[in-house]
Amino acid sequence: MIARKRAGIFLAVLLGSGCQVHPGGARVVNLRFSGYAGNPAETDLMAKLVTEFNRSHPGIHVGYEPVPSQYDSKLLAMLASHAAPDVFYLDAAQFEPLWRKHVLEPLDAFVARSRTTRRHDFVGSLVRAFSAKGHLYGIPKDFNTLALFYNKTLFDRAQQPYPDATWTLARLRRAAIALTRPQARPPQYGFALTDGDPDRYIPIAREFGAALFDARGDCTIASPAGIGALSWYAGLAGKDGCAVYPSEVGSSWTGDVFGRQQAAMVFEGGWLIPYLARAYPGVRYGTTELPAGPAGRSNFLFTVAYAMPKACRHKAAAWKLISYLTSSAAEAQVTFAVPSRKAASARYAEQHPRYRAILAGARYARPFAFGPEGGRVVDRLGEAVQKVFLGASSPRRALLAAAAGIAAIGGQ
Amino acid sequence: MVRKSVPGETLAAYTFLAPFLALLGIFALWPLGQAFWLSFHAFDLFSPPRWIGLANYRRLLTQGDFWISIKNTFVYTGVVVSAQTALALGLALLMDQQLRGKTFFRVAFFLPSVTSSVAIALIFTFLFVKTGFLNAALAWLHLDVVLRGFGLQTPVDWLGNPRTALWAIMAQNVWSTAGFFMIVFLAGLQAIPETLFEAARVDGASRRQLLWHVTLPQLRPTLFFVVTMGMIGCFQVFDQVYVMTDGGPLKATLTTAYLVYKEAFVNFNMGYACAIAFVLATIIFACTMVQKRLLGE
C-alpha cells in the first residue's frame, strides 16, 4: 500500500498539482480554480483567461478545473474535506447554505484595498446576492434573468402586436389565447410553461402580491395572492387551453418548445439566445421584460460569483485571480450571459439588443435562492405546482400543504 | 459445504484474500463503519458531528418520504428482479442448444447492457414522451384502449404521470439488464456437465423432466447469484432516477437510495442520510438471507 501511495503522489506531482519551480528559479504559487462547465463558450473563455493570467503573473500558476456535472456534490465533498479549490464558482442558491457553514472567506478587506474591484462597480442586486451581515463573500461573475421571448412569425400570422414593456399578465393571457391553434400540424400554443418547477410560478406569484416568507420567516405562499397566481398560471394550460408544457410535445424544456415554434411565447433566461442561434437559427423572435402583474413586477436573478474558501492557503494570489477574472477587460469578452459590472453590462446590452430585457429585469429581480434550506423549499414548492398541473390537488390545498411542509423544515 | 477449518489452511486462505480484503477494508468497510457511527449523530458535513442517539432513526419512522421511498423501492425491486430473471433464464434456455446465428443473438441481447447510460436515458425519454414512439406503437396496435381501460389518458406521458413513471423506469431497467443476466445464465448452463444429461436421458427422462430435475437444480448457484445481484442493484436504484425523473412526479419515483443522496448532498443531513442507508442495508440483507434460505446455498 505504501508503494502505491508513493506512486500516487509521484503521479500527482507529475501531473502538476504539486509545487512547481519557475524557470527563473523563484517558487511558484499553485492555485486551483474550479467551476461548472456551463457551456463550451464559457469553458473556452475561462481557459483563455487563465492562460493569460498565468502569462502575466509569473509568480502564480493557476490550474483550471471545469466540472462537467454534479458540481454541487463535488464542491461539498471538497469543502468538507478541506480540499476545495482556491477560487470557485458559487451559485447564489448555494450562498446562504454555505455561508452558514462558515466555509467562505469574506472579501471585504481585499475589496477595500482594491482600486479596480469596488462594490459599486457591480450591479447592486448581484452584490446583495452574495452579501450577509454586511460582509461580501463573492465577486459576481455574470447573471441572467427571465425575459418574455416571443416568436415574430407566429405573432404576424395571428395579426397580434408584439409584446412590449407595457404588457401585463392579463394582456399576455389574451394574446396567448389568440395565438393558440390546437388543430394545426404540429399543434401551436400561445405559451409554454414549466409544470414541475417553481421557477416561473414564484415570480408570477410575487407579481400577484404574494410573498414567500413574511418578516418573521413564516411561509406565506398560501395567501390569497399566491393561490390566485397559481390558479391563473395553471389555468393557462387548463381552462384557457392556451399553454402547453414541454413533456406534452415531447420536449424537455420550454426554450426548446419555443425553438420548434410550437409556443409563441415563453419565459426564459438569456441562455436561450445562443441555443436558438445554433439549434434553430431560422426562428424570428424578440425579447422584452416579463409582463407586470396586479402588484407590479418581479423576476428571478440567476447568478454566480467567484468565491474563496476560508481554508485557502494563498489568499492574496487567489484574490489576484478573482479580480483579474472580474476585471473590465475580462468581462468585455463574455458572450453567454450579461457581465456583472454595471458598465460592462450596459455595453453588452447595447451590443446585443436581445439581452436588454435581461438587464432590465435585474433592477427588481430577486436571487434564485431560498435560504439555508433552499433545496427543500424549492422541492416543496415544485411539488405544489406539479400537484395542481396533474389535477391531484387544488391550488389552495397544494399551497397550504407546501407551506406546512416548509414550516416543518424550520422545526427540524 | 461447512467443513472444519484447519489453521494452515486459514493462513493460505487469507494470503489468497489479502489484496481483496485490504481494498474492501479501506474503501468499503472503513467508510461503512464511519457511516454507521454518523447515523447516531447530527452531522452537516462541516461542524463536528453531534451525538443524538437514535433520533435519526426515530425521525425516519415518522417521515412520510421515507415510507414512500420504501414502498417504491419494494415495488421496483419485486417487479424488476422477477421480470429480468425470468426473461434472462427463458432466453438462456432457448439459446442453450444448436442454433443458427447464436453468436449474433448473444451479441444482440448483450447490446443494451453496454450502450452508454446517457444515451439510454435520452433514448428512453424519447420513447416515453407523449408524442413518442411507444404511444404511437400502442395506438397502431390498438392497445391504447387497454390503457384507457386502466383509467389512463392516452397518449400517456409515461415519465410525467405519477401512475406510470415508476413502471417506465422499471421497463428501462429490465431492458438494460436482462441481456446481461442471460449471458450469466448461459455461462451457468454450459458449466453443467453433459454426463448428467446423458445419465438422465438413459433413464428415459423427457425434455421437461431434464429441465426440472437436472438443469434447474444445477443452475442454483447461478440463480442465487443473479437474484442476489439483481436485488442488490434494484434496492439501491439511483442512476435512472437521478437522470430521468429526479424522484418525481409527486415522489412516484422517489427511491430510498435517491432519498439518501438528497438528504446528504442537497439537505446537508449526513447523519440522517446514513441512518436511512443503514435501514435500507438491513432490509436488503434480510431479503438476501431469506433468498439464500429459499435457494439453499
Added chain:
Amino acid sequence: MGCEAPIPRPPIPRDPGRWLLYVVLAAFTLFSVFPFVFSVLTSLKGQAFAPGLLPHPATLEHYRELMTASPLFLRWVLNSLVVATVSVIVLAVLSLLGGYALARIPFLGRQAVFILMLASLMIPGQVLWIPNYATLSELGWINTWWALIPGLVGSLTSGTFLVSQFLKGLPEELEEAAKLDGLSRFGTFWRIVLPLAGPAIASVSITGFMASWNMFAWPVIVLDSPSLFTLPVGLNFFKGLHVTRWTLIMAGSMFNTIPVLLVFIFFQRYFIKGIAMAGMKE
C-alpha cells in the same frame, strides 16, 4: 458469425416449434437492438430532434466536431482504455484469488468474510462518498487515477462472489486428486483451477470492463483535471447547464459503446473455448 458450440450435441429434430423459437429470438433482438440503432442514427443527424427516424441527409459532422471541438476527446478515449485495461487485469486476478479461497478453502472466518462482502454491497454508495473522499484526500490520491479504486471495489466484491459461485459449481475431484499428488494450495490453484476458470474469468473481465468503462458519478467527484478524465466524464462537457448537445453526445457515446461491444464479442468466443478447454463435457 457462425461460432457454434465446440462439442456438438445430438442435433435436435426439426419441429414446427423451432420456427417459433426463431420468431421469439428475432423479436427480442429487435427489442434489444432498436435503441442502439436509434442512437447511431441520431448521431448521424444534423439536428437531434429532426423529425423521422432516418437522418437525411446523413452527416459525419458531429464526429468531426468531436475531434475538433474538444482537443481532449481522443485523450479521454485513451484514458478510458488505460483505466479499463488495468482495472480488468487487477479485478480478474484479485477475484480469482479471493473467489478460490472462498469456494475451496475451509478457513476460520469464512462466514464472516462472506457476510462483510455482502454487507459492503448493500449500503447505498452515496453515503460512502464523503468518507472515501476524505480517505483519498489523506492519501494524496485525489485527482489521480488511484482515486478511482473505491468506484471499483463493488465490482471486485461481486467478481469475487461470482468466481466463488462458479467454482462451487465445479466438481472437486480433480483438486482432491491434485492434493493427494502433493500439489500445494497455490499449485492446485495455478495448475488445476485456473485452466477450468475460463468462463468465470471471461465473466469477471466483461463485467469489470463495463464497470470501469462506464464509471461515471465517482470519477466526476475525484478527478479535477480534464486531462485525466475518462470518456463518460468528458462527454458531459457537451451537456451544458441549460442546453444539451445531444447529437454530439450520441456520436461520443459510440466511442463509449463500441469498445465494450468489441471486448464482449472477443471474450464470448473465448468463453466457449474456455468450456471446451475445461474438458468438463464429454
